[in-house]
Amino acid sequence: MSESKSIFSPRYIALTIGIILAVMAVGFEGLAVTTVAPAIAGDLNGIDLYGWIFSAYLLAQIVGTLVVGRLIDRSGPAWPFTVALIVFAAGLIIAALADNMIVLIGSRALQGLGAGAMMTCVYTAISLSYPDELRTKILGAFGTAYVLPSMIGPYVAGVIAQQLSWRFVFWGVLPFLVLAALLSLPVFRKLKSPGIQKGGAGATLFAILLAIGTGLFLSGLGMLPKPMGILLLAAGLVLMALPLRKLLPTGTLTLRRGLPSILATRGLFFAAYVGTQNFLVLALTEIKGIAPDIAGLIVASAALSWCAATYVQSYWDSKDKGQGRNKRIALGVILIGIGIAILFWVPAVSIPLAVIGQMITGIGMGLAHPTSGAVAFTNAGDEGAGKVSANLQFADSFTPGIVIGISGAIVAISQAAGMSMEAGIIGAMALHVILIVLSLFASMRSRASKSLSTSASQANGASVQDTA
DSSP states (O other): OGGGGOTTSTTTHHHHHHHHHHHHHHHHHHHHHHHHHHHHHHHTTOGGGTTHHHHHHHHHHHHHHHHHHHHHHHHOSHHHHHHHHHHHHHHHHHHHHOOSHHHHHHHHHHHHHHHHHHHHHHHHHHHHHSOHHHHHHHHHHHHHHTHHHHHHHHHHHHHHHHHSOTHHHHHHHHHHHHHHHHHHHHHHHTOOOOOOOSOHHHHHHHHHHHHHHHHHHHHHHHHTTSHHHHHHHHHHHHHHHHHHHHHSOTTTTTTOTTHHHHHHHHHHHHHHHHHHHHHHHHIIIIISOOOHHHHHHHHHHHHHHHHHHHHHHHHHHHHHTTTTHHHHHHHHHHHHHHHHHHHHSGGGOOHHHHHHHHHHHHHHHHHHHHHHHHHHHHTOTTSOHHHHHHHHHHHHHHHHHHHHHHHHHHHHHHHHTTOOHHHHHHHHHHHHHHHHHHHHHHHTTOSOOHHHHHHHHHHHHHHHHHHO
């Protein structure tokens, strides 16, 4: 029994370290790019495409996530994880060599494709290998995986961008990726295939259509009010409609109780968090005149408090045996909203206020993010492990991708209308606040009915026993 009480016990330690290293490589890259994105856009004369630095990554992540989720359920996570590492590395190299914004955005799409696949493999490994009482602990350890990157990554990225070039940031991530591969792949090869899911080809097609449709939608937003912008926007909405209905669990868009609502909750609060992070850096560097390294440290404070809060939620989860998970999600969403509200009015934001807002937001993420993952696995029911993992990754990629694109369009439209960048960023922050309100409402419906919850828990427990 003692072995099952710790994610670092002999039975789990190799997998735990491998997962943390894989997440660390992706996390370092994400935090570094957030810091140097203004420098990239300025150097490549692409400030009007600023949002696409992030949206291209997140939209491609959708394809990687959903395609790999089905492949894992057919053959296990080992070879999909290997291919994902290679694609991610290729994206880093192309980004480091990019000489224009279009190439840079394309490289970010490759990075997103690889990262989405990698993280889906990681979530699947968690579902297959850890019992329910350890899942909040290993999901909480994701926060630990951000400690080192969040303490030195943004600051180092800012210094590199100032003293050398933002290109060296991408080169610098490669050694982390190699180390993660060396330590993770032997563990992933030992994991058995969790089962067979049907409809992989259809899911791939729908994922590609969704990414294309979303790209058209965001491109059209950036061209408004031109006729071509209206046309692209409408075409994008049409292409997005069917894939969303097919790829999401039934009832997600209508907030059906259980897994659909928990995925909606997660997608909304995560989009608000990621969007705020990215546009706060733009506000600090371009409006407040703060150096990139200092802006990076401010953003890092959220990841640091996120990490600390994961240990608190893990302790609470052990104490109440998971009974308070839904309340912790709601509390986390409320704290995220408070943190974003502090940062909403850009003219009043100072360095101390930005740090306070980021710290509160990070605490909310530390409570809500790992807990929502644990609740999703508990409510999985007949869903395959790879499919539920893909659903979680979808929530972490699609909504942030489209929200950052909309926020970027708000900034671009405000400038095209003769308004200041400051006004555009305030509009983007207002959108993020609205998302938090919607997420809080969705969280109130995240608890499954008693019969469904019992059935899902029994199925989940059987799956853990079969793979132990």
